[in-house]
Each structure stands twice: as structure tokens, then as C-alpha cells.
Amino acid sequence: MSLNGLVFEGEDILYRTGKHWVVLAKAAILFALALAVWSSGPALTALAQFKVPEELEKFLPRIITAAIWLFRYIFFIILTLLALARLFSFFTLRVGVTEKRLLCDDALFGTFSLDVGKVESVKCEPGLFGGLLGYGKVILTASSSQRLVLTNIRRPHALEQELFAAK
Numbered sequence: 001m002s003l004n005g006l007v008f009e010g011e012d013i014l015y016r017t018g019k020h021w022v023v024l025a026k027a028a029i030l031f032a033l034a035l036a037v038w039s040s041g042p043a044l045t046a047l048a049q050f051k052v053p054e055e056l057e058k059f060l061p062r063i064i065t066a067a068i069w070l071f072r073y074i075f076f077i078i079l080t081l082l083a084l085a086r087l088f089s090f091f092t093l094r095v096g097v098t099e100k101r102l103l104c105d106d107a108l109f110g111t112f113s114l115d116v117g118k119v120e121s122v123k124c125e126p127g128l129f130g131g132l133l134g135y136g137k138v139i140l141t142a143s144s145s146q147r148l149v150l151t152n153i154r155r156p157h158a159l160e161q162e163l164f165a166a167k
Contacts, residue, residue: 002094002105003103003105006103006105006111006113007096007103008100011098011099011100011101012099013097013103014096014097014098014099014165014166015159015162016094016095017095017096017153017154017155017158018090018093018094018095018153018154019089019090019093019152019153019154020134020135020152020153020154022129022133022135022152023086023087023089023152024086024087024090026086027083027086027087027090030079030080030082030083030086031079031080031083033079034075034076034079034080034083037072037075037076037079038076040072041068041069041072044071044072045064045065045068048068088107089106089108089152092106092107092108093105093106094106095150095153097116097159097162097163097166098166099116099166100115100116100117100166101113101114101115101116102114102116102119102140102163104148104150112148114140114142114146114148116163116166116167117167118142118143119140119141119143119163119167120141120142121139121140121141122138122139122140122160122163122164123138123140123141124136124137124138124156124157124160125137125139125156126156126157130156134154134155135152135153135154135155135156136152136156137149137150137151137152137153137156138150138153138156138159138160140163
């Protein structure tokens with residue numbers, strides 16, 4: 001669903017934003033780590049070679065091989081799921097500002113609308129790389145002590161300015 005379906009009659013979207021492209025780079029790094037863990041079986045097996053007592057020679061190699069297999073596949077699945085979650089959030093999160101409301105449309109968490117008049121504070125935290133590349137975190141606090149945190153947003157300072165201009 002796009003933001004146009006969330007706008008009331010008589011409202012216009014003044015500003016639109018979404019996730020920054022750096023989310024795709026972070027997902028690619030997580031996929032690369034997952035593949036590195038996936039292909040690390042022979043290297044981990046070579047690292048786990050040591051002299052064992054005679055009474056354990058029968059059991060220990062099988063236990064070590066099973067532990068390495070379990071380690072590889074668990075971390076591969078975890079890293080792959082983290083990368084897919086980042087990709088999913090990049091393609092599904094949309095944020096918009098109208099004259100009266102802040103609109104958030106997310107496929108996972110649904111839609112969210114907040115009256116601009118109820119926003120008490122807007123804090124923008126770009127971070128080190130965010131300041132260089134133009135992305136960051138926006139923390140909104142509403143009058144009902146409700147807190148909304150939007151991470152990895154394109155041009156967070158522009159979103160902050162548009163929210164204050166709509167007030």
C-alpha cells in the first residue's frame with residue numbers, strides 16, 4: 001500500500017521518505033558473513049584437530065564434527081534472517097508528512113498515523129556514517145508519552161524540518 005491511500009480528503013503529502021540505501025549494503029554484508037560461515041566447515045574442522053586420549057578417540061571426532069556442523073548452520077540461518085529482515089524493511093517502509101499528520105506505512109507493523117500537533121519533540125541522530133551519507137535515526141515523542149523511533153531514514157534532518165514546519 002502506498003501513502004496515497006492513507007491521506008484524508010483535503011490533505012496533501014508535503015514530504016516523503018523511506019529507508020536509505022545503506023540498508024541494502026548492510027544486508028549484503030550480512031549475506032557475505034552468512035556465506036563465510038557456511039563455507040567455513042573445513043577450516044573449523046582443521047582448527048579442531050588435536051590429540052585425544054585413547055578412550056575418547058571413538059566418540060570425540062564425531063561430537064566435534066556435529067558441533068561444528070550445528071554452529072555453522074545456526075549462524076548461517078541467523079545471519080540470513082537478519083539480512084532478509086533488512087531487505088524487507090527497505091522495500092516496505094514509507095514515511096510521509098501532511099499538513100496535519102505523520103504517516104508511517106510498514107508491511108510488517110501496519111500503518112501508523114500521528115497528529116503533528118501532538119508531537120512534543122523530534123530528535124535526529126545521524127551518527128558518524130549517517131552524517132556523511134545522509135541517513136539517521138529520528139525519535140519522535142508525542143504528548144501521550146508515546147515514542148516512535150525510525151531508523152536508517154533518508155535525510156532525517158529534512159523530516160525533522162518538515163514536521164516542525166507542519167506544526
